[in-house]
Amino acid sequence: MAPGESPKDKGGQPGFVSAALSGLCPRCGAKTLFAEPAGLADQCANCGLDILALERGGRFVGVVTMLLALVLIIAALAVDEWLRPPLWTTFLFWGPVTVGSVVFGLRFYKTMWVYHQYEERAQ
Numbered sequence: 001m002a003p004g005e006s007p008k009d010k011g012g013q014p015g016f017v018s019a020a021l022s023g024l025c026p027r028c029g030a031k032t033l034f035a036e037p038a039g040l041a042d043q044c045a046n047c048g049l050d051i052l053a054l055e056r057g058g059r060f061v062g063v064v065t066m067l068l069a070l071v072l073i074i075a076a077l078a079v080d081e082w083l084r085p086p087l088w089t090t091f092l093f094w095g096p097v098t099v100g101s102v103v104f105g106l107r108f109y110k111t112m113w114v115y116h117q118y119e120e121r122a123q
């Protein structure tokens with residue numbers, strides 16, 4: 001990767017964080033990148049960019065999910081040890097936190113991957 005290379009530096013392209021949160025297409029900036037909360041669309045509904053082809057090779061998604069889950073489990077155990085909350089609050093709190101973190105982790109990871117692939121092909 002060239003120094004200073006990031007989506008933010010390119011004129012007209014959205015910032016990476018907003019791109020990941022809103023699921024913005026790397027080519028046209030429409031909110032078409034995700035068909036599901038953590039699932040990429042096959043192609044951009046606005047400009048027809050082949051997102052599926054860009055996603056190919058993103059083999060580390062499973063590793064990212066496992067690492068996230070591991071971090072969350074350790075965090076959950078640490079909080080449990082520290083506060084000793086009743087069991088139901090543990091489930092009430094960590095259920096949504098785990099699901100939310102995994103979904104957002106995957107969104108960031110997939111957005112990063114697709115943007116990276118898109119920039120590589122654009123050169």
Ligand SMILES: [Zn+2]
Pocket residue numbers: 025026027028029030032044045046047048049
């Ligand atoms: Zn597009």
